Amino acid sequence: MIRFENVAKKYEHGSYAVKPLNMEIQASELFVIIGPSGSGKTTTLKMINRLVPMTEGKILIENQNILEYDINELRWNIGYVLQDIALFPHMTIEENIAIVPELKNWEKARIQHRITELLDMVGLDPDEYRNRKPHQLSGGEQQRVGVIRALAGDPKIILMDEPFSALDPISRTKLQDDILKLYSNIQKTIVFVTHDMNEALKLATRICVMKDGEVQQIGTPEEILNQPANDFVKTFVGTPKRVSNPxxxxxxxxxxxxxxxxxxxxxxxxxxxxxxxxxxxxxxxxxxxxxxxxxxxxxxxxxxxxxxxxxxxxxxxxx
Missing domain, CATH: 3.10.580.10 (CBS-domain)
Incomplete structure (x- = not known):
């Protein structure tokens, strides 16, 4: 689905944010990129939708180089969820969700149906929420809208850049559960960046651990936990807590x-x-x-x- 071939991001002064990287993200997987600050994880994510231009190599989506896509077409077909939510404050929830479908020239009836469908999907009553403004929602509710806005145009790929890190623990846990529930229903390809190993282990089908712009290990949560590739991965993962499940x-x-x-x-x-x-x-x-x-x-x-x-x-x- 998404293939990196010797992809790198190099700054003008010569240092690398991301060193030459080769990996493939499969269709319909929830692929989590994790690492400490400065590891290159967000840069790697943003190169997928060309928010950050790569300086070496190429990224292919469905075997087509992303540089060959029209930039608007590329981004309309890649949903993007930010940490700071970034809902437009002067627009209603309905108007925020409708942005990409309108850019794609969907019919009004189809857009209205999609808004209702998505609000229902995340447990927000359409009649109650569609005409509200963002400031009338809690942080968790705003982030739910941010997620479904990314889904509104029915993209094949969703990019999520530490979307829950600014939320309180209860809201964060609930939204993690919501993402798992959504993922099971929609089966999109999701690339999710986090610095929280517990979040990665909970959400991921596979995890990519990065440090200093380099991939340290890619594997399932079980492989990362039980077969760490090196001392960094072993230390970064830590010792998982054993939870009683009687x-x-x-x-x-x-x-x-x-x-x-x-x-x-x-x-x-x-x-x-x-x-x-x-x-x-x-x-x-x-x-x-x-x-x-x-x-x-x-x-x-x-x-x-x-x-x-x-x-x-x-x-x-x-x-």
């Missing part, structure tokens, strides 16, 4: 099923389910079905689950 017996909080409810069996929990699965699924809904041997036997809700966990903590049981 089985939780849900019998005490299962409520009898109301057959009139529209329950999606795809999201059903086993009545003996691991803690992470329960928490992950309750992040998106207040109520979940519970199954036993393939049959829906009831539901649990977020409040009853939290009460169960609180009780166990107070009893000093492991959760």
């Amino acid at each position: 089985i939780v017996e849900l019998d005490p909080i299962i409520q009898l099923t109301d057959t009139s409810k529209d329950l999606n069996p795809e999201f059903a929990l086993s009545k003996s389910c691991d803690l992470k699965t329960i928490v992950d699924r309750l992040a998106y809904t207040d109520e979940l079905p519970v199954e036993n041997n393939g049959e829906i036997i009831g539901t649990i809700n977020r409040a009853s689950f939290y009460k169960l966990m609180s009780k166990r903590l107070n009893e000093s049981e492991e959760v």
